[in-house]
Amino acid sequence: xxxxxxxxxxxxKGDLTKLAGRLLAExxxxxxxxxxxxxxxxxxxxxxxxxxxxxxxxxxxxxxSSPGSHDAKSSxxxxxxxxxxxxxxxxxxxxxxxxxxxxxxxPVAVAGALMPDAHLGYGLPIGGVxxxxxxxxxxxxxxxxxxxxxxxxxxxxxxxxxxxxDRLVSAIEExxxxxxxxxxxxxxxxxxxxxxxxxxxxxxxxxxxxxAWDQLGTSGSGNHFVEFGMLSLEQPELGLKEGRYLALMxxxxxxxxxxxxxGYYSRxxxxxxPELPKExxxxxxxxxxxxxxxxxxxxxxxxxxxxxxxxxxxHRHIAKALKATIIAEVENHHNFAWKETHLVPAADDTGGxxxxxxxxxxxxxxxxxxxxxxxxxxxxADPAYIVRGKGSEASLRSCSHGAGRVMSRxxxxxxxxxxxxxxxxxxREVMLISAGLDEVPGVxxxxxxxxxxxxxxxxxxxxxxxxxxxxxxxxxxxxx
Numbered sequence: 001x002x003x004x005x006x007x008x009x010x011x012x013k014g015d016l017t018k019l020a021g022r023l024l025a026e027x028x029x030x031x032x033x034x035x036x037x038x039x040x041x042x043x044x045x046x047x048x049x050x051x052x053x054x055x056x057x058x059x060x061x062x063x064x065s066s067p068g069s070h071d072a073k074s075s076x077x078x079x080x081x082x083x084x085x086x087x088x089x090x091x092x093x094x095x096x097x098x099x100x101x102x103x104x105x106x107p108v109a110v111a112g113a114l115m116p117d118a119h120l121g122y123g124l125p126i127g128g129v130x131x132x133x134x135x136x137x138x139x140x141x142x143x144x145x146x147x148x149x150x151x152x153x154x155x156x157x158x159x160x161x162x163x164x165x166d167r168l169v170s171a172i173e174e175x176x177x178x179x180x181x182x183x184x185x186x187x188x189x190x191x192x193x194x195x196x197x198x199x200x201x202x203x204x205x206x207x208x209x210x211x212a213w214d215q216l217g218t219s220g221s222g223n224h225f226v227e228f229g230m231l232s233l234e235q236p237e238l239g240l241k242e243g244r245y246l247a248l249m250x251x252x253x254x255x256x257x258x259x260x261x262x263g264y265y266s267r268x269x270x271x272x273x274p275e276l277p278k279e280x281x282x283x284x285x286x287x288x289x290x291x292x293x294x295x296x297x298x299x300x301x302x303x304x305x306x307x308x309x310x311x312x313x314x315h316r317h318i319a320k321a322l323k324a325t326i327i328a329e330v331e332n333h334h335n336f337a338w339k340e341t342h343l344v345p346a347a348d349d350t351g352g353x354x355x356x357x358x359x360x361x362x363x364x365x366x367x368x369x370x371x372x373x374x375x376x377x378x379x380x381a382d383p384a385y386i387v388r389g390k391g392s393e394a395s396l397r398s399c400s401h402g403a404g405r406v407m408s409r410x411x412x413x414x415x416x417x418x419x420x421x422x423x424x425x426x427x428r429e430v431m432l433i434s435a436g437l438d439e440v441p442g443v444x445x446x447x448x449x450x451x452x453x454x455x456x457x458x459x460x461x462x463x464x465x466x467x468x469x470x471x472x473x474x475x476x477x478x479x480x
Contacts, residue, residue: 001038009038010045011060015274020060022271026292027056029203055291059272076275083109083131084345086394089116089453096125103128108135108285110358111344113395115365116453117404117445123282126364126405129398131344133358135285136297138266140361142335144220145262145300146307147253149366149375149401150331151231151386151464152315154324158230158244161467165431167322168228172433172470175317179221179472181256183214190217190317194302194309201298204264208257212306217313219252221472223402223439225380226250226314228468237461238328238373238386247464249384250314251377253335254303261303265296288359297337304333330386332374334401337361343393360396368392368399368458376458378403378447380435380469381428385451387458399457403447409438416440435471 001024003017011020020041027037037056044051044061051061083104087097096118103124104112110131118127123139130140161168177184184190195216199209219226231247233240254261269284270276272292276284286293311331319326338360346354366374370391377384382403391397407415413436421440425432451460 001034006041009041011041011064015271016060016063019063019271019274020057022268023057023060030056032056063274076277076280077107078105079107079109083111085112085114087114087118088395088400088457089114089118089450092116092118093120093125095120096127099123099125100128102279103130103140103283106132106280106283106285108132111342111396113365113398115395115398115400115404116450117364117400117402119405121363123280124361124363127400128361128363129365129396130361130363131342131358131396132285132361133347134288136288136293136300136337136359137283137285137361138262138269138296139282139284140363141262141300141337142363143259143262144253144335145258146304146333147251147335148307148311148331148333149249149251149377150311150315151247151249151329151375151384152319152326153231153238153240153245153247153328154319154322155327156246156322156324158246160246161228161230165468168468169431169433171318171321172226172228172468175321176226176314176470177218178224178434178470182218182220182472184217185214189213190313192216192309192313194305197302197305199302201302202261202264202295204261205257205299205302208260212255212257215255215257215310216306217310217317218255219250219310219314219472220255221436223471224252225435225469225471226318227380227466227470229384229464229466231386232463232465233461238330240328248315248318249375249377249464249466250311252307252310252314254307255310257306258303261296261299265292265299268292300337304336307333330373330375332366332372334362334364334366338367340397342396360398362398362401364401365398366401367397368395369397372397373461374399374458376400376402376447376451377464379441379444380432380439380466380471381425381430381441382444382447382466384464384466385447385460386462386464388461389458390456392457395454395457399454400450403444403450405443406445407443409436409443412438412440412443416442430466431468433468433470434473435469436474439471 368389
């Protein structure tokens with residue numbers, strides 16, 4: 001139905017028209033005929049209170065029943081007091097702090113935390129952690145759903161980096177692809193059991209399955225990378241003896257299909273919550289007891305398995321090209337939502353605490369449950385760390401996902417020159433295959449300072465020093 005037809009049925013112009021259109025599309029996809037949909041919409045407009053529990057148009061009925069439904073902002077009711085949250089790190093970008101505070105105003109918010117690498121994002125800041133009550137916020141997961149880190153240790157001598165760098169460069173160049181639309185073609189297309197899963201969860205996953213196959217085993221643009229480096233263990237860890245090892249580290253996510261899922265359900269959530277004020281619009285949520293909420297949840301988890309498959313194939317194929325064996329590995333998501341049990345403010349608002357299940361969004365934040373291993377990178381010329389979580393409830397068992405940016409990509413391109421950057425890379429013994437000027441070391445915080453600011457959240461297990469780095473070539477649009 002066109003917006004004009006919806007208005008003719010009595011649906012007010014603006015956000016309510018958009019909401020009705022979205023719900024209609026969902027109803028049509030489930031098989032509802034146009035005539036039946038039109039009749040039902042007329043009935044909802046005539047008596048919205050009778051259709052509040054309707055599986056097709058309940059959200060519209062609720063919006064129409066709300067006081068001031070013609071002025072959506074007037075119906076927003078936030079928490080009486082913000083959900084509690086804590087901040088790690090000093091001198092954080094003021095806008096990211098404001099975003100975290102705003103997120104804790106949501107009626108579904110339970111608790112929050114802001115990591116020391118925080119910077120401005122959409123809705124929830126990068127480095128933001130938010131626990132909600134039976135609701136998932138697509139933009140609090142992120143556009144690159146299930147973006148993740150992976151480190152593998154190879155059974156090749158660490159000296160290979162200096163002795164045969166061309167061999168390692170060749171393995172990266174031949175076995176990876178980078179950037180927007182990057183894919184493997186023909187007989188080079190990768191195979192993984194994730195393709196055998198059910199991709200008919202929703203239109204976005206089903207329609208993009210072939211695209212997902214094409215991009216399987218590839219990396220994105222922006223801050224995504226594949227690199228070789230030296231992994232140092234000061235004591236036995238990861239099933240290895242103390243010493244220095246050749247390791248491979250990657251950073252990437254769910255590629256084009258993940259972006260499609262994120263975009264669709266973010267728009268749907270915003271249409272379902274037209275009452276949200278401008279500063280909270282990107283924090284619109286989907287209730288998990290609704291069809292839309294369950295669809296997104298299942299799609300998000302599929303994207304998690306797909307992102308993990310991308311990394312598995314990158315590491316598997318590079319190891320095979322080098323005739324090497326993987327002897328240890330660590331990986332984790334940092335753009336995801338999990339169902340977890342936490343000690344949080346009681347649901348009855350009595351001021352006490354209780355253990356209950358919540359949905360924990362970690363947007364650019366790493367899980368750091370007690371004993372849980374994770375990877376926190378620095379920059380192309382700074383160390384990354386394998387860490388073990390300490391299980392801090394104050395941070396919702398989370399830590400940073402990296403060093404954190406200190407400037408925009410536009411500012412970076414006008415602030416640095418390749419001649420100065422190359423001098424720094426040479427000093428640090430880093431061979432850069434490709435990257436954009438907006439990803440040079442100077443755009444990031446000092447990783448060791450960030451690690452010091454979260455020493456109560458994680459302990460360092462191993463140190464990774466980058467030596468051969470590949471990112472998307474300059475000119476690629478950022479996906480992170």
